[in-house]
Amino acid sequence: MACSKLRLICFSPTRTTRRILDAVAEGIGAEDLTVCDVTKDEGIAVDLNCTKDDLVIIGSPVYAGRLPAIVLDRLKSLKGDGVPVVTVVVYGNRAYEDALLELTDLAEAAGFKPVGAAAFIGEHSYSTKVTPVAMGRPDAVDIEKAKSFGKELAANFVSNTLPIGTKLKVPGNAPYKERVHREVVTPxxxxxxxxxxxxxxxxxxxxxxxxxxxxxxxxxxxxxxxxxxxxxxxxxxxxVPRILEISKWLATNCVERREPEIFVS
Ligand SMILES: Cc1cc2nc3c(=O)[nH]c(=O)nc-3n(C[C@H](O)[C@H](O)[C@H](O)COP(=O)(O)O)c2cc1C
Missing domain, CATH: 3.30.70.20 (Alpha-Beta Plaits)
Incomplete structure (x- = not known):
């Protein structure tokens, strides 16, 4: 049976996460697609109106190797009711550390069944023309990879081989790395x-x-x-000085292109 209903849930201030989720959704090609974008605090429907034959994809950027604290808040009333879920984090070519594990754990704790996960790369929020970091990503190659991930998920759906019941393994450590104190600066x-x-x-x-x-x-x-x-x-x-320092560090040390990673058990 094909995946009939697909729900995308995402937080994505600079839209890289959203672009990846849209591409995965395109690859899946579900008949009924709904997007719940929680970037602007519009709340989340507690009842996603999904069954175990549907699929939910949750996406978040990585902030300091973790989920942004605001994502935990925006998703706190989410209820999974046994619906299969795919978790996706997007990071700025440095590292995603514990963020994918944190998102997958969050989804599982909300009652979803994790069946797939992925880490993609997006232009770093602090990237500028002077200090470029993953500039222009996701690019055409990333988008193609996201679409083929979607196709793979759809094929698993049809052949009924989504790994429901097996524990999905994703990289990361628990307890998660300590949250870093937010710099008291603004643009x-x-x-x-x-x-x-x-x-x-x-x-x-x-x-x-x-x-x-x-x-x-x-x-x-x-x-x-x-x-x-x-x-x-x-x-x-x-x-501002502190962020300029970080941007320069990133532009010097995170030059080597990282590639998307996909996890299905
Ligand atoms: C406060 C903050 C912390 C970040 N921390 C990381 C990080 O630890 N590793 C990384 O590779 N990118 C990091 N990034 C970059 C974002 O993860 C990346 O730009 C992502 O594509 C942004 O997603 P969005 O376009 O959906 O907002 C950080 C960005 C911000 C604003």
Whole structure:
């Protein structure tokens, strides 16, 4: 039997995770596809209205080798009810460490049955023209790999060989690595800012207010850089000393291209 209903659930401020999930979904080719994008806090339906013959894919970026804390919050009311799930993390070509395990554990604890998992690469949130890190990824090759992962999942569905009942093994360690303290910095808007409001609209936490100038609430900013990437005037920058230091380190040490990894048992 083919997968009839597919539900995508994702958090993706700079859209790389979302692009990977869309490509996996395209590969699966389900008749009924619903996307629950929790990037902007629109809440998640507690009842996904799925059965054990359907499939859910959950995607998140990697922040400091873990899931962003906000993802745990946005997904806290998720209920799996035995529905098969595929977990996907997207990271910026450094490392995903415990994030895939954390997401898979989260899904299992919510009652899903993990049947597949993957780690893909997306342009690093801190990547700039001067300090490029995985610039332009996911690229065409990544998207093709995501589609073939989807096709593989669909084929397993048809042949009824989804590994339900076997414990899916994914890399990572528990207890997970300690969360690092968030830097108390935020991106800023330069004087040439047109006050168009795009940064305010895209911010996942409502940390930006655009009026006669741009105010950024550092308590709510999660440093996702969605505001920087969306700014068509190139006015919004994350060029504060501590982040510049990290960007330079990444651009020097994370040059070698990492490839997507796929796990099905
Ligand atoms: C606060 C923060 C921490 C990050 N930590 C990591 C990390 O530990 N390893 C890594 O390779 N990339 C890391 N990244 C990069 C993101 O995982 C990567 O850019 C991802 O593609 C962003 O996903 P999105 O486009 O769905 O928002 C980090 C990004 C941010 C903003």
């Amino acid at each position: 800023f808007s330069q004087e040439d800012c047109e006050l168009c409001g795009a940064c305010e609209r895209v911010c996942p936490t409502g940390a930006i207010t655009v009026g006669s100038d741009v105010i950024t609430d550092s308590d709510n900013c999660i440093l996702c850089c969605a505001c920087v990437k969306v700014c068509t005037y190139d006015s919004r920058k994350m060029e």
